[in-house]
Amino acid sequence: MSPLTELPDDIARDLREFTIEVPSWAYGNSGTRFKVFGTPGTPRDPFEKIADAAQTHAMTGSSPRVSLHHPWDRVEDTAALRSYAEDLGVQLGMINSNTFQDDEYKYGSLTHSDPAVRRRAIDHHLECLAVMREAGSHELKIWLADGTNYAGQDSIRARQDHLANSLAEIYAGLQEGERIVLEYKFFEPAFYHTDVPDWGTSLLHCLALGEQAMVVLDTGHHAPGTNIEFIVAQLLRQGRLGAFDFNSRNYADDDLIVGAADPFQLFRILFEIVQQDAHRPASGVNFMLDQCHNLESKIQGQIRSVLNVQETLAKALLVDREALADAQARYDVLEANAILMDAFWTDVRPALAAFREEQGLPADPFGAFRASGYEEKVAAERVGGNQMGWGA
Ligand code: AOS
Ligand code: ZN
Ligand code: ZN
Numbered sequence: 001m002s003p004l005t006e007l008p009d010d011i012a013r014d015l016r017e018f019t020i021e022v023p024s025w026a027y028g029n030s031g032t033r034f035k036v037f038g039t040p041g042t043p044r045d046p047f048e049k050i051a052d053a054a055q056t057h058a059m060t061g062s063s064p065r066v067s068l069h070h071p072w073d074r075v076e077d078t079a080a081l082r083s084y085a086e087d088l089g090v091q092l093g094m095i096n097s098n099t100f101q102d103d104e105y106k107y108g109s110l111t112h113s114d115p116a117v118r119r120r121a122i123d124h125h126l127e128c129l130a131v132m133r134e135a136g137s138h139e140l141k142i143w144l145a146d147g148t149n150y151a152g153q154d155s156i157r158a159r160q161d162h163l164a165n166s167l168a169e170i171y172a173g174l175q176e177g178e179r180i181v182l183e184y185k186f187f188e189p190a191f192y193h194t195d196v197p198d199w200g201t202s203l204l205h206c207l208a209l210g211e212q213a214m215v216v217l218d219t220g221h222h223a224p225g226t227n228i229e230f231i232v233a234q235l236l237r238q239g240r241l242g243a244f245d246f247n248s249r250n251y252a253d254d255d256l257i258v259g260a261a262d263p264f265q266l267f268r269i270l271f272e273i274v275q276q277d278a279h280r281p282a283s284g285v286n287f288m289l290d291q292c293h294n295l296e297s298k299i300q301g302q303i304r305s306v307l308n309v310q311e312t313l314a315k316a317l318l319v320d321r322e323a324l325a326d327a328q329a330r331y332d333v334l335e336a337n338a339i340l341m342d343a344f345w346t347d348v349r350p351a352l353a354a355f356r357e358e359q360g361l362p363a364d365p366f367g368a369f370r371a372s373g374y375e376e377k378v379a380a381e382r383v384g385g386n387q388m389g390w391g392a
Pocket of ligand 1: 025069096097143183185218245253290
């Protein structure tokens with residue numbers, strides 16, 4: 001099949017409107033429990049993280065928001081961080097809460113049996129809402145490390161009740177136009193049970209809370225073999241898919257570059273998205289990355305990720321849906337499958353290069369960034385101080 005050299009107008013319009021939010025923590029050092037490697041030029045404060053994230057947007061034109069983590073990205077003056085970001089052409093995005101690094105949370109946070117610990121965790125989330133407003137954002141993301149390691153360690157049922165009550169208090173702190181998004185994860189750091197292990201649990205809590213609570217789907221948070229695109233279709237059907245944490249994995253929550261391990265899975269997910277028009281900004285789904293770059297250059301890793309999502313979205317939009325509907329109506333299983341595969345195998349890179357040039361962006365954002373000298377420049381400038389990383 002010959003490569004596509006020009007995007008059809010409707011696809012070009014959709015891609016111009018489509019944005020991907022990048023996580024501040026992707027620009028800091030990260031690693032495994034064995035070792036975190038430092039890289040020259042790694043940001044030493046949230047301002048430098050924003051500057052690096054702005055590079056990703058400058059090259060791709062598609063990643064205009066940066067998710068922040070509280071308290072890792074706490075600064076004295078969030079308004080100053082916000083205007084610094086805006087001067088560089090990006091906005092502050094979702095605020096991510098953190099109840100997984102303090103000793104008090106050893107046995108849980110919003111689910112803890114001790115009301116004093118729950119109070120502390122709820123207050124942290126209310127503080128996050130204040131930071132969110134200062135940042136000019138309207139979304140708070142909750143991912144909980146809560147769970148147990150051994151059967152019998154605590155009451156699963158009581159913890160669900162505590163969770164529901166704690167979430168209700170946080171939800172009551174929302175103003176109009178704001179929302180919380182609740183992320184699920186089936187294991188890690190807890191290994192026997194997790195308090196929000198799956199989309200069903202997240203959805204049940206969101207439904208009980210109200211319309212301003214939505215589910216976050218992190219692509220790395222499922223058991224191997226899970227049909228993630230089914231979950232996407234179901235949550236969209238319920239109007240409750242709030243956000244994605246895109247990444248890819250081979251084994252567990254690997255947080256590798258999205259589309260690296262299984263590009264076809266990303267395509268299948270994005271095809272469910274486009275079938276329900278959820279790629280359009282009006283759908284309110286926040287397409288975020290949640291990744292760590294342990295070995296590779298962080299900014300390059302982020303640029304590659306944004307391009308992977310953009311290219312795969314273009315392929316999903318290329319599916320001949322009329323022909324597909326026709327094949328499905330005739331129960332022609334293999335033709336229906338072939339229609340999807342044709343779009344998946346189409347090389348859209350030349351068309352996307354032309355699309356970028358039309359917008360005054362580099363045809364090859366990855367190559368342009370490598371040639372820009374930015375990494376060498378910051379490596380020379382950012383001397384002294386402590387490099388930021390996962391957890392600080
Ligand atoms: C943890 O496994 C989750 O993926 C979180 O979404 C995320 O990595 C964390 O909230 C970053 O603070
Ligand atoms: Zn995540
Ligand atoms: Zn994760």
